[in-house]
Amino acid sequence: MAITRCHDCNATLKADELRCYTCGTAVEGRQKSKFGAGFATLVTILFFASGLLTVASLFVEATPSFTKCLMVTVVLLVVRTSAGEMDGSKT
Numbered sequence: 001m002a003i004t005r006c007h008d009c010n011a012t013l014k015a016d017e018l019r020c021y022t023c024g025t026a027v028e029g030r031q032k033s034k035f036g037a038g039f040a041t042l043v044t045i046l047f048f049a050s051g052l053l054t055v056a057s058l059f060v061e062a063t064p065s066f067t068k069c070l071m072v073t074v075v076l077l078v079v080r081t082s083a084g085e086m087d088g089s090k091t
């Protein structure tokens with residue numbers, strides 16, 4: 001088994017580590033980055049759509065209830081945050 005090193009600080013990484021223990025950089029090749037990026041984009045779009053719908057639900061009758069919209073928005077926010085953490089290469 002090849003030893004993986006962090007591309008950022010060159011620390012040795014354990015086989016099961018998804019990110020560098022020393023500097024926190026996400027380990028390349030340890031995740032389906034293409035899927036992750038597409039997923040994050042999708043969640044972001046859904047999040048903003050849901051956020052708009054939440055605001056709209058306050059004023060427009062023909063939308064789902066504000067509580068439902070808010071719940072969906074919060075869930076998407078959590079998913080978006082965790083998806084963003086998985087894709088730590090951007091920060």
Ligand SMILES: [Zn+2]
Pocket residue numbers: 006007008009010011020021022023024025
């Ligand atoms: Zn590192």
